[in-house]
Amino acid sequence: MSWILIDTAKEGDAELELYAKDAVYMIRANGFELMNGFCHDSESALGRRAAELAPKDPRILLGGLGLGYTAAALAEALGPAGTITVAEFSGAVIGWFHRHVRASVLPDMPGNLTILHADVGGLLTASSQYDLIVLDVDNGPVALVTGRNADLYSAEGLQSLHRALTPGGKALLWSGFESADFARRARLAGFQLSCEPFGRGRPELSHYIYVLGKA
Numbered sequence: 001m002s003w004i005l006i007d008t009a010k011e012g013d014a015e016l017e018l019y020a021k022d023a024v025y026m027i028r029a030n031g032f033e034l035m036n037g038f039c040h041d042s043e044s045a046l047g048r049r050a051a052e053l054a055p056k057d058p059r060i061l062l063g064g065l066g067l068g069y070t071a072a073a074l075a076e077a078l079g080p081a082g083t084i085t086v087a088e089f090s091g092a093v094i095g096w097f098h099r100h101v102r103a104s105v106l107p108d109m110p111g112n113l114t115i116l117h118a119d120v121g122g123l124l125t126a127s128s129q130y131d132l133i134v135l136d137v138d139n140g141p142v143a144l145v146t147g148r149n150a151d152l153y154s155a156e157g158l159q160s161l162h163r164a165l166t167p168g169g170k171a172l173l174w175s176g177f178e179s180a181d182f183a184r185r186a187r188l189a190g191f192q193l194s195c196e197p198f199g200r201g202r203p204e205l206s207h208y209i210y211v212l213g214k215a
Ligand SMILES: C[S@@+](CC[C@H](N)C(=O)[O-])C[C@H]1O[C@@H](n2cnc3c(N)ncnc32)[C@H](O)[C@@H]1O
Pocket: 034, 035, 040, 043, 044, 063, 064, 065, 066, 067, 068, 069, 070, 071, 087, 088, 089, 090, 093, 118, 119, 120, 121, 136, 137, 138, 139, 145, 146, 149
């Protein structure tokens, strides 16, 4: 059975599509596969890794929602402690999540999790706002969904990210590739950086979690 197109949406310069196959969903952005419910191991691992690194009663910001696998894994591993704000810039994606996906991925909405219709970059406005910031909005530190996301990975964007974290806080970034340029900019912004490979030895699963620590 092939993928069936369920809905399309336009959000600024982003063309988004929701597909379904056997009650599993896939989102494409600008023709590229952004998230596929048949392979979400690394996105779920990102959520669990964030929970491992979280301090007591953490304030966590997660961008974006997608199909909700990272949010669900994070909420499950964290339990009721702290708060999780999920920022998703597309109202259509939030609607798709509630109408089609949530019943299988996050049937019981935890009381400490809020889904906000917002650009994650627009929430990084003040200092020491979050203990953890988890980013999975593109395919890695290169704008894919919307050109505006380039700001997130720029020198200025990384400085805002650094400022928005509490001392000792961490930012995690899902990536499908390693980027020496991104690592250099992150270090220049003041982060200590590690790149954790996921699915080593299985090329189709060669994904990475960048962990950016604020001293
Ligand atoms: C790769 S998917 C996220 C997959 C998600 N981790 C999961 O488990 O399904 C990226 C999501 O980020 C959203 N997005 C892209 N840019 C964004 C931004 N600047 N702010 C908030 N959400 C954004 C996209 O609409 C999409 O839903």
